[in-house]
Amino acid sequence: MAKKMPVVYWEINALDGESLSEFNEEVFEWETEVSDTKFHSFRSGDPKGINGGIFTGKGTLPTHRALYIEVEDMDEIIERVKNQGQEILQGPFESGNNILAFFTDPEGHMIGLIQRK
Known part of the structure; x- marks a missing residue:
């Protein structure tokens, strides 16, 4: 039987993470927590939902939307x-x-x- 490798998280590396987060909060009524690094963590509030986050691009990767797949190895x-x-x-x-x-x-x-330690 094949290993299960589910999608477990999503993120958006945005040009303006603050504004995009506000948009999603208003449209979808999602609740968010904002870290000191300005990362907006969204909780789905539904067991069928997937949590995610939005932030303003920084570092190595360009702006993007990404799904995270959990792997064992x-x-x-x-x-x-x-x-x-x-x-x-x-x-x-x-x-x-x-x-x-x-x-x-x-x-x-x-x-x-993503591999959990």
Whole structure:
């Protein structure tokens, strides 16, 4: 049987994270918490929903929308991505209790990988 690798998180690296967060709060009535780094964490409030976040772009990656897929073995998945000829944009690297990596799919969409420590 195939391993389950669910989508577990989403993020938007925006040009104006503050404004985009306010838009989503108003339109969808989503509640958010804002960190001292201006990262807006959204909680779905529904067990069927997926939590996510919006922030103003910074660092290595360009503005983007990304889904995070939870994996059990980051190295194995990174190798599969490379074997398919796709680019690893960043990582793997540690972030809190997670290991993260980002790659592009064949159409150029960015995908995030997350492995829980």
